[in-house]
Amino acid sequence: MTVARYxxxxxxxxxxxxxGQLPPGTRLPTHRQLAAxxxxxxxxxxxxxxxxEAMGLVIGEAGRGTFVREIALxxxxxxxxxxxxxxxxxxxxxxxxxPEQAELLRSALRQLAVSGDLDAFLRCHPxxxxxHERAIFTQHLAISGVEVKPEQLLVVNGAQHGLAVVVxxxxxxxxxxxxxxxxxxxxxxxxxxxxLDLVPLPASDSGPDLDTLERLCxxxxxxxxxxxxxxHNPLGWVQDIESRTRLVALARxxxxxxxxxxxxxxxxxxxxxxxxxxxxxRCVHVTALSKSVAAGIRVGFIASPIAWIPRLERVIRATxxxxxxxxxxxxxxxxxxxxxxxxxxxxxxDAMTRQAVVAEVLAGMRPISHPASYFIWLPMPEDxxxxxxxxxxxxxxxxxxxxxxxxxxxxxxxxxRIALGSVDLKTLRQALSIVREVIERA
Numbered sequence: 001m002t003v004a005r006y007x008x009x010x011x012x013x014x015x016x017x018x019x020g021q022l023p024p025g026t027r028l029p030t031h032r033q034l035a036a037x038x039x040x041x042x043x044x045x046x047x048x049x050x051x052x053e054a055m056g057l058v059i060g061e062a063g064r065g066t067f068v069r070e071i072a073l074x075x076x077x078x079x080x081x082x083x084x085x086x087x088x089x090x091x092x093x094x095x096x097x098x099p100e101q102a103e104l105l106r107s108a109l110r111q112l113a114v115s116g117d118l119d120a121f122l123r124c125h126p127x128x129x130x131x132h133e134r135a136i137f138t139q140h141l142a143i144s145g146v147e148v149k150p151e152q153l154l155v156v157n158g159a160q161h162g163l164a165v166v167v168x169x170x171x172x173x174x175x176x177x178x179x180x181x182x183x184x185x186x187x188x189x190x191x192x193x194x195x196l197d198l199v200p201l202p203a204s205d206s207g208p209d210l211d212t213l214e215r216l217c218x219x220x221x222x223x224x225x226x227x228x229x230x231x232h233n234p235l236g237w238v239q240d241i242e243s244r245t246r247l248v249a250l251a252r253x254x255x256x257x258x259x260x261x262x263x264x265x266x267x268x269x270x271x272x273x274x275x276x277x278x279x280x281x282r283c284v285h286v287t288a289l290s291k292s293v294a295a296g297i298r299v300g301f302i303a304s305p306i307a308w309i310p311r312l313e314r315v316i317r318a319t320x321x322x323x324x325x326x327x328x329x330x331x332x333x334x335x336x337x338x339x340x341x342x343x344x345x346x347x348x349x350d351a352m353t354r355q356a357v358v359a360e361v362l363a364g365m366r367p368i369s370h371p372a373s374y375f376i377w378l379p380m381p382e383d384x385x386x387x388x389x390x391x392x393x394x395x396x397x398x399x400x401x402x403x404x405x406x407x408x409x410x411x412x413x414x415x416x417r418i419a420l421g422s423v424d425l426k427t428l429r430q431a432l433s434i435v436r437e438v439i440e441r442a
Contacts, residue, residue, distance in 0.1 A: 009038060009048050017057045017068050025385050026068040028058065059404075061412065070387035089423055089431045092399040094374045095295045096347055096421030104339060105294075108330050121326045127316040128309070129155030129328065136332045137301050140340070144265060146276045146285050148303045154312055155323045158298040159263045159288035160186050165302060165319065166259055166284050167194050169311040175223040177259075178216060180208050182377075182413075184233050184261060185405040187226055200409035207232075207239035210246050217254040224257035229275060230265035234377045234406050234417040236370030241272040248279040258283040263300075266292045266344050267351055267372045281305055284312075289331055291374070292344050299323060299331040348372050354420040354428060361432040365439070367418075374421035378435075380414040384442045389416065392438045398431050 016022040028049070029037060035045040049066050052058045060066045112118075128134065134150040141148065156162040163186065171177070173195035179187065181200035191198050199216060201208040207229065216222060225247070229239035239247075251258050260275040260283055276285035288300030304312055316322070334340045351372045358367055358376055368377040380386050386402045393400055401417045418435065420428060 010051050013052055022068050024068050024070040028066045070391045087397050089398045091418045092401050094419040094421040096374050097294055098346055125322045125325055127313050127322055133328050133332050140335050145274050146303050152306050154302045156300045157320050157323045158290050158300045159286055162286040162300045162302045164190055165312055165315045169315045176220050177224045177226055178213055178222055179226045179408055181408055182406045198408050206237045207243045224259055226259045228261045230271045231267050231370050231373055235368055236373045238268050260285045262287040263291050267348055276303055299327050357429050375419050378416045386414040386416055389438055389442055396434055
């Protein structure tokens with residue numbers, strides 16, 4: 001088959017999809033049917049569909065076939081932050097904030113302005129953070145069960161930066177990293193940028209399937225495991241102590257790095273010990289104040305075995321040099337006067353109130369969530385396509401995420417990940433009612 005003939009097939013499908021001749025949700029012929037109809041080799045038919053999928057025009061679903069995508073829906077919805085218009089109800093990204101927080105910030109900025117050495121804010125500081133602040137942040141982590149010395153803690157510019165530092169310092173292009181089949185999109189973006197090989201682990205009732213992980217470690221050179229054991233994003237699970245203990249044993253047996261991501265862990269009031277407490281010699285624990293305090297307070301922490309600190313510190317130097325001292329000073333002040341502790345308690349209550357609204361408005365639709373989390377996972381009824389629901393909601397001025405940004409591997413479930421923490425309760429109730437209406441109509 002000539003290149004021109006192959007390209008004409010791709011172009012013909014692309015034109016039909018973009019013109020609406022093949023509407024979203026259309027099931028395309030199987031690879032074998034396409035090969036027979038067009039009188040081409042099976043490998044060529046497979047190549048045609050692969051190129052259409054790379055163009056974002058179709059999606060292959062394991063066991064179901066190849067379908068035309070909703071091309072009006074941004075392919076990165078839920079992965080990259082989209083510009084949200086003023087009239088859009090944002091159920092895509094979480095910015096959990098309480099009404100009084102703006103006044104708290106105003107007061108804190110006044111205190112910074114009249115006290116301390118303001119000249120210090122104009123200078124560069126140690127890459128890992130100022131020693132006295134690292135000591136304060138170490139005490140904060142100890143509350144959640146992560147007990148390290150100040151020299152084992154590095155201050156970073158939020159949890160996403162912390163994950164980037166860990167990946168750049170400890171992993172190499174081509175490294176195999178085991179992740180949950182549904183995982184945090186920010187880590188997927190990092191893996192793509194750093195050319196990591198992500199291998200999905202299916203979910204059990206309260207965490208990754210460790211039997212699958214054990215088989216994987218026997219077949220492939222797994223280098224690390226990326227995990228969110230406490231309030232998993234997007235499924236909300238809290239991995240029990242038995243599963244955590246087995247995960248640690250697997251990591252030790254196969255000499256794996258454990259990357260523990262914990263920005264939402266504060267929402268679980270009585271969690272099992274973190275992985276960093278169970279395997280301090282091989283776990284890097286990453287968390288931040290972005291959810292417990294505010295998304296704009298870009299202060300995060302990495303707790304690491306001491307042997308890895310120099311490598312991590314070099315990456316901080318190469319990326320941001322140091323986290324701004326004005327932000328770290330503000331964070332330390334709020335930790336010292338109890339503001340962070342109060343915000344954590346109030347946000348737990350706020351998240352539980354929002355989950356109660358979900359339970360009421362979406363009764364019978366079986367959303368998956370943690371009882372005190374700021375998001376839900378909403379599987380679609382059989383034969384309802386998540387992309388079609390998402391585009392219909394956008395037309396109603398509501399932004400949600402499909403499963404695609406969270407999915408690793410070939411199988412993407414039809415589900416929505418709905419953030420609850422960026423709108424007031426009245427707006428949330430109204431928006432969820434529209435979500436229900438759109439799904440039922442679909």
